[in-house]
Amino acid sequence: MFKKILIANRGEIALRIISACRELGVKTVAIYSEADRDALHVRYADEDVCVGPYPSSASYLNISAIVSAAEITEADAIHPGYGFLSENAYFAEILHDCHITFIGPSPDAIRKMGDKALARRTVAAAGVPTVPGSPGSVDSADDAIGFAKKAGYPVILKASAGGGGRGMRVARDERELANAYETARVEAEKAFGNSEVYLEKYIEEPRHVEFQIFGDHHGHLRHLGERECSIQRRHQKLIEESPSTALDEALRCEMGEAALKAARAVHYTNAGTIEFLLDTDGRFYFMEMNTRLQVEHPVTEEINAEDPFTFAPSPGRITAFHPPGGLGVRVDTAAYQGYVIPPHYDSMVGKLIVSGRNRAEAMSRGLRALDLFVIEGIKTTIPLHRRILEEEDFKHGRLSTRFMERFAKAS
Numbered sequence: 174m175f176k177k178i179l180i181a182n183r184g185e186i187a188l189r190i191i192s193a194c195r196e197l198g199v200k201t202v203a204i205y206s207e208a209d210r211d212a213l214h215v216r217y218a219d220e221d222v223c224v225g226p227y228p229s230s231a232s233y234l235n236i237s238a239i240v241s242a243a244e245i246t247e248a249d250a251i252h253p254g255y256g257f258l259s260e261n262a263y264f265a266e267i268l269h270d271c272h273i274t275f276i277g278p279s280p281d282a283i284r285k286m287g288d289k290a291l292a293r294r295t296v297a298a299a300g301v302p303t304v305p306g307s308p309g310s311v312d313s314a315d316d317a318i319g320f321a322k323k324a325g326y327p328v329i330l331k332a333s334a335g336g337g338g339r340g341m342r343v344a345r346d347e348r349e350l351a352n353a354y355e356t357a358r359v360e361a362e363k364a365f366g367n368s369e370v371y372l373e374k375y376i377e378e379p380r381h382v383e384f385q386i387f388g389d390h391h392g393h394l395r396h397l398g399e400r401e402c403s404i405q406r407r408h409q410k411l412i413e414e415s416p417s418t419a420l421d422e423a424l425r426c427e428m429g430e431a432a433l434k435a436a437r438a439v440h441y442t443n444a445g446t447i448e449f450l451l452d453t454d455g456r457f458y459f460m461e462m463n464t465r466l467q468v469e470h471p472v473t474e475e476i477n478a479e480d481p482f483t484f485a486p487s488p489g490r491i492t493a494f495h496p497p498g499g500l501g502v503r504v505d506t507a508a509y510q511g512y513v514i515p516p517h518y519d520s521m522v523g524k525l526i527v528s529g530r531n532r533a534e535a536m537s538r539g540l541r542a543l544d545l546f547v548i549e550g551i552k553t554t555i556p557l558h559r560r561i562l563e564e565e566d567f568k569h570g571r572l573s574t575r576f577m578e579r580f581a582k583a584s
């Protein structure tokens with residue numbers, strides 16, 4: 174067991190890791206930027222080190238400052254949380270060379286799954302269903318047209334270095350595809366410094382269903398069931414629930430086995446997530462893997478029917494803050510009354526996780542918790558979440574990744 178770990182992150186996830194460490198009797202070191210002197214993770218950790226000024230590149234992404242902080246405080250390990258350095262294979266490697274444990278997967282697994290075209294090829298070779306398309310990256314517009322002929326239109330081009338929805342282009346015929354190929358490459362180069370793209374058949378109105386997996390260093394790998402993540406806006410998840418209304422026990426078992434197969438293909442250890450697209454005929458396809466702990470992991474921790482919530486960007490002082498509590502209600506947040514949310518970082522203020530004996534009970538607790546949530550001084554998405562929970566389609570579990578389009582104007 175580690176004696177002391179450094180948390181290379183901020184916000185609610187840093188607090189979540191600190192409480193896990195308290196439970197395990199492990200000492201903690203917080204790092205922080207000059208913009209985060211008043212942040213709760215700094216107060217709650219046993220030790221703290223300022224690693225730089227507010228820009229993330231100078232602080233939460235500053236590898237040499239973070240490694241120095243770990244060395245000065247004699248931390249045995251670093252937990253990266255999510256975002257920041259959590260999927261940086263180079264960081265994982267440096268820590269290995271400095272004899273500090275990176276709490277996450279191997280650099281090799283991060284690299285293989287970080288290259289989305291390579292990930293697709295790797296898991297397909299292991300027998301995991303992938304969307305019909307190009308086996309690897311596409312090297313010319315003619316190649317793209319060739320692959321599209323086989324897969325059938327519409328098709329989607331995705332950046333190999335992308336993920337999470339950035340750098341995608343849909344094409345419905347050959348002419349569109351020739352154009353899309355050129356723009357997708359230019360955009361990918363601009364966004365990721367890598368112009369490589371790959372092609373998939375475009376699945377209309379899919380659900381996004383992902384599996385939480387965990388692997389240890391003795392060859393054990395388990396999945397912990399699924400999260401339904403179809404309620405998204407601009408590729409930001411708004412509501413996640415488990416179990417998914419689209420899965421029965423047989424499909425859950427089949428998708429769970431496929432998730433394990435994908436993870437085994439890269440000898441995966443630690444926490445990870447396998448994302449699938451589920452089409453309207455109940456067929457599922459590997460989409461990508463996230464080689465980190467995810468924002469929405471509490472949904473799996475509570476595992477029945479829960480909804481975490483993310484809030485829109487609205488920096489400023491929180492003048493009143495009273496989170497709801499009670500049976501089946503959990504709030505993971507680093508906010509407090511009087512706290513000034515810095516404008517420099519991710520806009521998520523907190524997560525509301527509700528559970529119940531069934532979906533209806535979880536939803537009614539969710540609505541009640543939203544009613545009782547007092548947060549003043551900043552804008553939040555609480556009203557939007559209430560409206561989603563009150564939608565007939567949501568109540569009946571009729572979800573797809575196009576669900577949020579009905580709120581396009583208001584949101």
Ligand code: MV4
Pocket residue numbers: 304329336337338339373374375376377379380381402403405408450460461574
């Ligand atoms: C797709 C797709 C349809 N067909 N791939 C968006 C996030 C990124 N990880 C991949 N995404 C999609 N890939 C094929 N072959 C539709 C989406 C998509 C989507 C996926 C999950 C959740 C919300 C979404 C919203 C728009 C598009």
